[in-house]
Amino acid sequence: MASLSQSEENYLKEIFHLTQLQKEKVSTNSLASRLNTKASSITDMLQKLAEKQLVQYIKYKGCSLTENGEKIAVQIIRKHRLWETFLVNKLNFGWDEVHEVAEELEHIDSVKLVDSLDQFLNYPKFDPHGDPIPDKNGKIPYRKTKMKLVDAGIHKKLEIVRVNEDEMGLLKYLERQNLQLGTKLEIIEKFSFDDSMLVRTELDTTINLSKKVTENISVKIVEN
Amino acid sequence: MASLSQSEENYLKEIFHLTQLQKEKVSTNSLASRLNTKASSITDMLQKLAEKQLVQYIKYKGCSLTENGEKIAVQIIRKHRLWETFLVNKLNFGWDEVHEVAEELEHIDSVKLVDSLDQFLNYPKFDPHGDPIPDKNGKIPYRKTKMKLVDAGIHKKLEIVRVNEDEMGLLKYLERQNLQLGTKLEIIEKFSFDDSMLVRTELDTTINLSKKVTENISVKIVEN
DNA sequence: GTAAATTTTTAGTCTTGTCTAAAAAAATAG
């Protein structure tokens, strides 16, 4: 399997992410905005990736990953999330500092390196943002009980299990508010006029969170 | 300081290495053979690097690094050697398995990453091959008492302090012979007809080492 | 269901880093 350029890898990864979100064929424009390129560049690359049998692509109709393309995308995501875990757990990076560096590290090409790192980190199942880390075979851990905070019910005991690292600034914001993975909280009140909500955390501080925030945090219900 | 491409970084690194070896201006051809490119490509790149004030270059006369170019080269070498140390000490790579991967890792661009790694590894002074690791400020540890094995005297107690990782196959060969960093040995006899030598190791095995080998191993005299 | 707006593709250009072939400079040999 001839190795891919960083660019090609980034395209595969983004197609994968976008497919997760919308479950349909991925449009040229959506890729362009995620990858910060022009639509024409996307078209060029899609044609190339289609030739390599990594994506299915029909002119004007968007694209999706082939089995092989998806396999590769998942391995890149594995690398990304393992490196993020390494940076946070071993090198004491903040969770808002890891993304950029992991974007570089994910392209390092060595199966032995990735698997050794996985072992060194003790086969973590979730990265510092709560995203699942695919295993060596591409299997992605599934967290059964998980919902977006925005959709959670009032007065239930909740625990933060994931935050969306893609939302620029969200991580820093949460850091400031002292909200992190594992933080327990309860929705006190939901305000329908702006879809914000008032939550109370373990430490008995209450915070008002905007829709933008609660859409990008996932929680599970704590049984106790 | 605009960041450099991997290619540019590799050129700087090789110019640095070659300058260490010969102390003169580095020729186009010598660079070409180290970098596995054609001389014409070297010329192109040298002109580019000269414009960026990273090398001094006079047509037909070879090149050398400017102060700034050298600073950058040293930081790349720092990264390379720290990563090698990480791979061997933390991920249990063999010393013959690290070079390729470190060639990729050395181009990851994050000062915070490198410094954190340095701290995580406990500020190592030498990498798994015995090469000195420049510190954050570019200062390179100096090993006072060091000579090539080929130049060492007979019947002295010696200890291996460095092996040349650039010599393809040497590391694997030494692995086989059970010779590693820290191995103590003594030269029993030198053969002038082929410049090989007979050495006895701690374990009382005697091995004949060719000139090619003894030129690429450095030792210090053990006081005891 | 056609016109306007939007999305996507094509065509052509640019930069980076490489190459080959040919020309020019430097080094070497007698």
Added chain:
DNA sequence: CTATTTTTTTAGACAAGACTAAAAATTTAC
């Protein structure tokens, strides 16, 4: 010291990946 050999540079080409502008297809609006 001149002729030959070697080294280095120039000139021109190419592939990757991006861009702009224009054309084509699709979608939306009325």
